Amino acid sequence: MNLKWLGQDYFQFANYICEDDLLASELIIQAAHNLLLDRPEVLRRPEVRDNKIIIFKLILTLSKRKLASYSRNTVDLSKRAVFFLGSFLDFEDSECAYISDMPEAHILKTIEEFRYKVFEGNKVRNEFRA
Amino acid sequence: MNLEPSRSTCFFTKQITLNNEVRFKDHIDSCQACKRKILSLLQNEEILKSHFSSYRASKDIQEQLLEELEPINSKLYPSFITRSFLGTKDFGNSLLLNSLIFVKNLFSIKSLTWIASSILFYLVAVSIINA
Numbered sequence: 001m002n003l004k005w006l007g008q009d010y011f012q013f014a015n016y017i018c019e020d021d022l023l024a025s026e027l028i029i030q031a032a033h034n035l036l037l038d039r040p041e042v043l044r045r046p047e048v049r050d051n052k053i054i055i056f057k058l059i060l061t062l063s064k065r066k067l068a069s070y071s072r073n074t075v076d077l078s079k080r081a082v083f084f085l086g087s088f089l090d091f092e093d094s095e096c097a098y099i100s101d102m103p104e105a106h107i108l109k110t111i112e113e114f115r116y117k118v119f120e121g122n123k124v125r126n127e128f129r130a
Numbered sequence: 131m132n133l134e135p136s137r138s139t140c141f142f143t144k145q146i147t148l149n150n151e152v153r154f155k156d157h158i159d160s161c162q163a164c165k166r167k168i169l170s171l172l173q174n175e176e177i178l179k180s181h182f183s184s185y186r187a188s189k190d191i192q193e194q195l196l197e198e199l200e201p202i203n204s205k206l207y208p209s210f211i212t213r214s215f216l217g218t219k220d221f222g223n224s225l226l227l228n229s230l231i232f233v234k235n236l237f238s239i240k241s242l243t244w245i246a247s248s249i250l251f252y253l254v255a256v257s258i259i260n261a
Contacts, residue, residue, distance in 0.1 A: 003199045003206070007192045015185040024187075025195050032202045043206055088182045115178070122177050 005046050006032060009089065014059050017080045018067065027066065031058050056085065057099045078102055083114035143167050148175065 006028050014024035035043050035058065042051045060081050064074045078100040085091040085099060086107060097104040140163040142154050148171050151158065158164045187195065208216070235241060 002196070003203050004192075004196060006199060007187050007195045011187045011191070011195065012182070012185050015187070016182065021187070021191055025191060025198070028195060029198050029202075032199055036202050036205060040206060043202075084182070087178060115174075118178060118181050119174060122181075 003032060003043065010055060010059060013056060013081070013084055014063060016084050017060065017077050018063055023063075023066065027059055027062050030062055031055065034058060034062075053095055053099060056081070060099060079110050079114065082107055082110045086111045087115065140164060147171065 010031075011024055011028055014027045015021050018024055018027070032043065035055070039054070042054050045051055046055070060077065064077055067074045067077065079102075082096045082100045082102060086093070086096050091099075093104050093107040096102075096107045102110070140161055142157050142161070143163050146154055146158070146164055146167055148168075151168060154164065158168065
């Protein structure tokens with residue numbers, strides 16, 4: 001048993017919200033250190049749904065703190081996190097709201113907003129290629 | 131005359147999503163507009179998948195991450211020898227601690243009183259028996 005699973009979905013999540021793979025690796029290692037000290041049982045049983053939610057929330061909190069220390073904008077981080085969790089990993093609205101500290105009523109709106117942006121971006125890219 | 135419903139005129143087109151397409155199966159089989167809608171939904175899903183997959187860790191990054199996670203991994207899952215050594219060490223520590231607590235309690239006023247009173251009782255009993 002090793003911590004390879006941290007380098008898959010969780011790295012992708014960190015990389016997606018920060019858009020920086022170096023920072024994402026740093027966040028993953030920091031989150032693993034924090035969990036080892038505070039709640040090692042979460043690292044031992046990553047397949048449990050509650051533990052997944054704890055890890056995602058921790059990564060989001062750490063990324064907000066990290067980017068704020070670099071004086072970078074942290075407003076979009078929660079929205080990006082919601083889009084990733086709701087659209088890619090099919091998390092429920094209540095879970096997304098808990099992880100991102102956003103009101104549950106805004107979750108669907110945020111997901112649709114980002115979906116639209118992605119499709120528009122794709123359309124523009126295709127037109128540019130053509 | 132073209133009787134095929136266009137995407138904007140077919141009633142079901144706007145209601146169909148990838149989660150409820152089975153409900154409209156019979157209608158979809160006969161409606162080109164709904165088929166096109168399903169196709170565009172599937173294409174959108176593909177676009178999203180490719181959008182997210184561009185953020186996956188490459189092999190180099192994964193290897194590097196695993197290397198950096200190795201110290202945490204060894205702490206989380208220590209080897210058999212480490213676990214046995216730590217177990218023996220813990221046992222030794224608890225034995226020493228308990229011995230010290232025993233000595234401390236032995237020389238407390240309460241236990242000394244008990245020891246003195248039991249010795250006195252023994253001496254009195256022996257003297258009465260011998261008398």
